[in-house]
Amino acid sequence: MIVVDKLVKDYGSLRAVAGVSFKVEKGDILGFLGPNGAGKSTTMKIITGYLAPTDGTASVDGYDVNEDPIEVKRRIGYLPESSASYPEMTVLEFLSYVAEARGFNGAEEINKRLADVIVKCHLQSVQNRAIETLSKGYRQRVGLAQAILHDPPVLILDEPTDGLDPNQKNEVRKLIKNMAEDKAIILSTHILEEVEAICNRVIVIDQGIVLVDETPEEFKARKPGAKIDEIFRDLTNKEVLA
């Protein structure tokens, strides 16, 4: 579904991503781990077509991000890191805008879509409120709602549970897991237990390089008995690793 091949991204003289390659198939939930500034968000932004790579390619469903950005964008639901939106719009206004921009037309179809994601993301109680008045948790869920609105085959979620309380985190994880069957999902996170809870693959990236690409079980087996946090610390504190 998603093929990333030797991706490189330079910001001026800084190399943020230095030759990242991996594949994600339908049914996969890929946990993207790494310290801040490791290149996670940059890689995700390239896959969504928002940033152009300096070198290498990324493709979604056979469409190259550079050549067919619009086709790629149609197939992706993306939750940006900042869960950015338009603060003065109400939740309903915002989601209808996204639905229209995604090419849905006709009030009936749009309403059906909105009703679906509003229930899934538990936004009923705030649907008529301006986004700027919402708490971080709700804003995050609005971001998630816009990402899944068009039922995309690929989901790219940049820290989807960031800012949520433990119950909401659980809720969002369940939601992601339930959608996984017929989607390819990449999510970045700092919370290692999250990877254990929902992902079937782990990629650890540091300084723009993929250090680890394996299953959570293999990842845990690296240091039996140790907490997953420790393994992560060991990996990312060293310069280079296998």
Add this chain to the structure above:
Amino acid sequence: MKQFLPVFKKELFGYFRSPVGYVILIAFHLLTLGLAFYANFYESRQANLSVLFRFLPWILLVFISATGMRLWSEEKRSGSIELLFTLPISVASAVLAKYLAALAFVAIALLLTFSLAFTTAYLGNPDWGVMLSGYLGSLLLSAAFLGISSLCSSATKNQVIAFVASIAACFAITIGGAQGLIDYIDDFAPTALIDFLTNLSFLINYQTLTIGLIELGAVSLFAFFTIAALAINIVILKK
């Protein structure tokens, strides 16, 4: 281009979702009417809108820079630009949609000053052709100003910088033909330079339209600046 309409609609309604749009419209209206009366709209006893069009370029310069400054810098600052450009929308149609929504907002502001035109028609017997040509000129001038303003906005995250840069750029291209400046440099500057400045000046070309002459040169100058600014705007955003 199919996704043009949702963005256009969202942007245009966006001006009226917060008080900002109303405040800008009211301020613009009070300022234009205030200056028209200050310039003896009634006392001059002329059935035309010359008092309005005399000040309008200078008011538009500020008003449009204030309207255009947030177009892209706000999206960049808040990060919503990421959302916009991960929707299946091309950069060109997003630029055009936002630009035309802002232009529609400016057109609403210009329409409000029709009160003066109707007053003139009620009190006297004005030449509607000249008045409408003046409005066409105002709209073309606005279109070019807004293109420049949108371009400035796309180059920075900071609305204040976008605002100041837009005013400076619009001012520079407008003042070129102002009489005071021409008189001043007349003594030492070569004629070619003066011709160049006056031919390029928004002010001179605008004045041509306000006296009822719809000249191809004037129209194409504004069109050229608008299209060039938007094209650069698209290039900047694609980077």
